[in-house]
Amino acid sequence: MRSKAEELGLAEERRTVERRRELPPLPNVDKWGYVKTRFAPNPDFLIHLGNARPALLSHIYARMYKGGFVLRFEDTDPRIKTPIPEAYQRIREDLRWLGISWDEEYVQSMRMELYYDVARKLIEKGGAYVDLCTAEEFRKFRSERRACPHRDRPIEEQLELWDKMIEGHFGEGEAVLRIKTDLAHPDPSVIDWVAFRVIDTDKHPHPVTGSRYVVWPTYNFAAAVDDHFMGITHILRGREHAVNTVKQSFIYMYMGWRYPEVVNLGRVNLEGFILSKSRIKELLTKYPGRFLGLDDPRFGTIASLRRRGILPDTIREVILELGVKSSDATVSWDNVAAVNRRIADSRSKRLMFVKEPLEVCIEGIELPFKVSIPYHPSADLGERSYVMTNGCVYVEKRDFENNKGQVVRLMSFINVRFEERSGRAVAKLVGYTVDEARRYGAPIIHWVPKEHSVRARLYVVEGLRLRRVVGMAESSVKELNSGEIIQLVRLGFARVERTKPVPLLIYAHP
RNA sequence: GCCGCGGUAGUAUAGCCCGGUCAAGUAUGCGGGCCUUUCGAGCCCGUGACCCGGGUUCAAAUCCCGGCCGCGGCACCA
Numbered sequence: 001m002r003s004k005a006e007e008l009g010l011a012e013e014r015r016t017v018e019r020r021r022e023l024p025p026l027p028n029v030d031k032w033g034y035v036k037t038r039f040a041p042n043p044d045f046l047i048h049l050g051n052a053r054p055a056l057l058s059h060i061y062a063r064m065y066k067g068g069f070v071l072r073f074e075d076t077d078p079r080i081k082t083p084i085p086e087a088y089q090r091i092r093e094d095l096r097w098l099g100i101s102w103d104e105e106y107v108q109s110m111r112m113e114l115y116y117d118v119a120r121k122l123i124e125k126g127g128a129y130v131d132l133c134t135a136e137e138f139r140k141f142r143s144e145r146r147a148c149p150h151r152d153r154p155i156e157e158q159l160e161l162w163d164k165m166i167e168g169h170f171g172e173g174e175a176v177l178r179i180k181t182d183l184a185h186p187d188p189s190v191i192d193w194v195a196f197r198v199i200d201t202d203k204h205p206h207p208v209t210g211s212r213y214v215v216w217p218t219y220n221f222a223a224a225v226d227d228h229f230m231g232i233t234h235i236l237r238g239r240e241h242a243v244n245t246v247k248q249s250f251i252y253m254y255m256g257w258r259y260p261e262v263v264n265l266g267r268v269n270l271e272g273f274i275l276s277k278s279r280i281k282e283l284l285t286k287y288p289g290r291f292l293g294l295d296d297p298r299f300g301t302i303a304s305l306r307r308r309g310i311l312p313d314t315i316r317e318v319i320l321e322l323g324v325k326s327s328d329a330t331v332s333w334d335n336v337a338a339v340n341r342r343i344a345d346s347r348s349k350r351l352m353f354v355k356e357p358l359e360v361c362i363e364g365i366e367l368p369f370k371v372s373i374p375y376h377p378s379a380d381l382g383e384r385s386y387v388m389t390n391g392c393v394y395v396e397k398r399d400f401e402n403n404k405g406q407v408v409r410l411m412s413f414i415n416v417r418f419e420e421r422s423g424r425a426v427a428k429l430v431g432y433t434v435d436e437a438r439r440y441g442a443p444i445i446h447w448v449p450k451e452h453s454v455r456a457r458l459y460v461v462e463g464l465r466l467r468r469v470v471g472m473a474e475s476s477v478k479e480l481n482s483g484e485i486i487q488l489v490r491l492g493f494a495r496v497e498r499t500k501p502v503p504l505l506i507y508a509h510p
Numbered sequence: 511g512c513c514g515c516g517g518u519a520g521u522a523u524a525g526c527c528c529g530g531u532c533a534a535g536u537a538u539g540c541g542g543g544c545c546u547u548u549c550g551a552g553c554c555c556g557u558g559a560c561c562c563g564g565g566u567u568c569a570a571a572u573c574c575c576g577g578c579c580g581c582g583g584c585a586c587c588a
Binding site for chain 1 (some may be wrong): 511524
């Protein structure tokens with residue numbers, strides 16, 4: 001027994017060592033003299049597994065180089081990506097749960113005056129102009145690689161227009177501030193990109209600043225300015241931002257700033273799950289009653305995975321295995337489950353849950369009978385005891401039917417022969433030990449003592465469906481803590497959602 | 511319009527930048543065995559892959575060219 005435990009311990013040690021991969025060094029660290037990274041989510045929804053990649057890697061690198069790490073909420077679009085008030089707090093909770101701590105925190109919507117200041121300076125330097133073209137008009141000029149008529153007006157006029165913009169003289173779509181780039185740039189999306197646009201915050205109030213501002217910076221402007229003022233040295237972000245580096249560098253050029261090092265990361269998909277925030281939001285609006293909240297276990301958000309019983313170490317390990325690469329990755333659920341199983345196994349209590357319960361009474365057992373079962377076969381997680389006075393148990397109907405006339409072992413209890421007598425299911429005691437059961441070649445099945453059973457629900461995720469299974473669980477399920485990860489014998493891992501009034505478990509994986 | 515990425519076992523991927531140590535690693539899956547509180551975990555054994563065609567080279571999964579297939583991003587979202 002001890003040698004086996006030793007074996008297990010050694011084996012586990014070896015595995016973790018093998019898994020601990022060195023991350024590649026960040027570029028040009030010596031030129032900056034320090035490292036500071038950031039994670040910059042949009043609080044328009046909860047973060048998902050795909051966001052965990054830049055978040056975790058940025059944080060790990062910051063700690064690895066004993067540098068700084070910044071959390072920045074990018075909430076500069078109250079119209080299309082309207083921030084959700086509770087998202088700010090829930091994102092913080094998700095990050096902490098993932099083991100991420102930050103040294104500084106900023107909210108972009110509270111930094112508007114700074115953006116306005118930089119915009120004014122850019123106009124003064126001739127690097128930006130107020131454009132009064134319609135979107136279509138501008139598109140036409142751009143496709144012909146021609147300057148729009150507003151581009152080369154005198155700076156004084158630009159400043160006046162800019163002030164008017166801020167004061168609210170223009171409606172949505174009537175004016176934008178553009179960064180002067182290169183009219184001949186091969187990528188039209190780079191040409192004179194929009195730095196600020198008008199958003200009617202009476203119609204679309206911002207959850208932080210209400211209707212106070214009507215001119216809002218775009219992502220590229222706000223991120224560029226913030227990365228500079230926050231002293232960010234290394235940006236790890238999704239590959240979809242590659243072009244944005246080109247756009248933002250024009251601001252850095254005008255202002256004489258030094259652009260941080262950029263590492264582009266590929267997107268992460270989770271097989272069988274919806275990660276897209278907009279898709280999830282769409283589903284939630286379209287079918288409001290069908291989901292268990294923003295963190296419904298069918299989604300790929302961090303909160304959903306947590307609710308499903310996935311541990312933070314599992315997510316860290318899965319993300320680290322993907323490495324620092326610009327290629328997209330699809331994570332298979334089987335692998336997530338395998339990693340989670342390995343981590344959860346030694347700390348999860350074993351409990352029995354019988355679906356499609358069939359009552360079977362045992363003949364030949366001496367009553368009362370006390371049975372004590374450890375919660376874990378090898379780890380010390382305590383035990384539960386049941387005193388049975390009537391000898392009746394629940395077993396799965398299927399188990400009874402598949403073993404009629406045969407000997408089975410009720411796990412950690414006794415060996416019985418299943419019989420059917422005048423339509424009634426009975427079980428005859430034939431022995432007590434595992435050795436005897438093995439001599440019979442008896443399958444080991446799970447069971448629940450009738451007197452110590454409680455009706456419980458188990459929710460099983462099947463793609464976008466949620467199968468609700470009702471069954472009988474051991475009464476000790478009521479003593480568990482909600483949030484606890486347990487293992488249902490022969491079924492798999494599950495997370496305790498709540499224990500009252502009817503215990504509810506969410507199935508994680510086999 | 512413009513920019514970019516990928517094609518390695520059933521599946522998901524590592525390796526490719528700096529060619530040999532790759533008769534290709536890991537996980538999962540699958541098959542068999544051991545173990546026994548499980549149809550789980552663990553342990554042992556086994557299974558199985560470099561998109562196609564050229565080129566460079568003593569040597570190519572790795573470099574170059576072409577092809578085929580698949581995918582993504584940007585343009586008053588972030």
